[in-house]
Amino acid sequence: MRKSLPIIQSIRLFAWFFTMFGLLSLSGCASFYLDNATREVPVSEFKKPGMPKPVQVIFEFQTKGVANGRATDYFAPLVFDQIKESGLFSSVDKSPVEGGALLNVVLNNVPLSDDAFSKGFATGLTFGLVGSQVSDGYVCTMKYLSGSQAPAITTSARHAIHTTMGAKSGPDNGTKMESLEIAAKTMSRQIISTTLNQLSREEGFR
Secondary structure, X not given: XXXXXXXXXXXXXXXXXXXXHHHHXXXXXXXXXXXXXXXXXXXXXXXXXXXXXXXXXXXXXXXXOEEOHHHHHHHHHHHHHHHHHOXXXXXXXXXXXXXXXXXXEEEEEEEOOOOHHHHHHHHHHOOOOOOEEEEEEEEEEEEEEOOOOXXXXXXXXXXXXXXXXXXXXXXXXXXXXXOHHHXXXXXXXXXXXXXXXXXXXXXXXX
C-alpha cells in the first residue's frame, strides 16, 4: 500500500482523479500521451525587452474554472522557476514590486471527453479487449499589467493530455509519456513557454 501512495497523490492533481482511478482499476492499464499541437518555445526565441522590469506573479490552477489548491501548490514552483528563467523580467516575486507590475497566470483544467467513466467501465468489463480514450484539456491565460493604471495585456494557449485504456492505440497527434506526472510537468512547461513567448511579442510589453 505504501508504494502506491505517490502514484495516487500525483493523480489527485487532476480534476478527473476519481474517474481515472476507477478506469485504471477496471482496465488494469493506461497510457498517457501529450498532444503535439503545443510545443515548448525555447527561451532564446523570446523577444526580450530592452530594460526588463521586476514583476509580481500570481499563479492559480483551476479545475473547470474553480480554484484547485492542491494542484496550485504542486505547479506553482515549476511555473515561478520557468518565468524567472525566461529573461523577460529583472526579478520575479510573489509580493508587490516597485513599479507595480503584475503577471497573473491561470492554468485551467477542462475535460474534453464526454462520459469518461462509462468508456473505462466498458474497457474493464471486456478485460481490455475494447479500448477507449479520454482527453483532458488545459487553458493557460496570462494577464500582464505594467503598472496599476496600465492597460492589461492578455495572452493564452491550449494543450491536452490523452489517456488510452485497454486495446486502444495511441492518438496520431500524441507523444507517449512515461507517466501521468511526467505528462503533467511537460504539459505545464510547454503551455507556459507558449504564453510567455506570446507576451514577449506584444508591443505593449516590450
